[in-house]
Amino acid sequence: MAGEPQGDCLFCKIVQGEVPATLVRATETTLAFRDINPQAPTHVLVIPRLHYPDAASLAAAAPSVAADVLREAGEVAADEKLDGQGYRIVFNTGAGAGQTVFHAHAHVLGGRGLNWPPG
Structure with missing residues (x-):
């Protein structure tokens, strides 16, 4: 059941x-930790403490927690000194989009050029 x-x-x-993780930040509603397979020099995941399978279901059921995830993503970027050079916040939704853990999470990526489209 969601949540x-x-x-x-x-x-x-x-x-x-x-399960251990390298925590970066923690709040009452979120956790932020380093990705074990980083795709950029800085790659931190920000997750809600509550379980929702993806960002859309989180936003629909708990919009204030979704806002907390986004706010914490910005705080992570500031803590990691990315806010002056630019960074990306990514939510993958579904296996076809690269989601491998079906618990809503934001990827905070930075520390190198992040041209769009990726790849």
């Missing part, structure tokens, strides 16, 4: 302290 911890979800296990 409830899922026993098979990697990010729920990180929230519950069952």
Whole structure:
């Protein structure tokens, strides 16, 4: 059920302290931690503590928490000194878009040129 911890979800296990992660920031509603397979010099994931399968379901069910995720993404960028040079916030939704963990999360990427389109 959305909002409830899922026993098979990697990010729920990180929230519950069952799986280690390199934490960058933590709030009452969010966690931010370094991606284990970084795609840029700075690659931090910002997740809601509550389980929602993707960003759209999070925004529909808990818009204030979705706003918290975006706010924390900006704070991560500032902490990582990316705010002056530019950074990207990415939400992948669905396997076809590259989502591999089905718990809503924002990727904060920076520290190198991020021309669009990627790849």
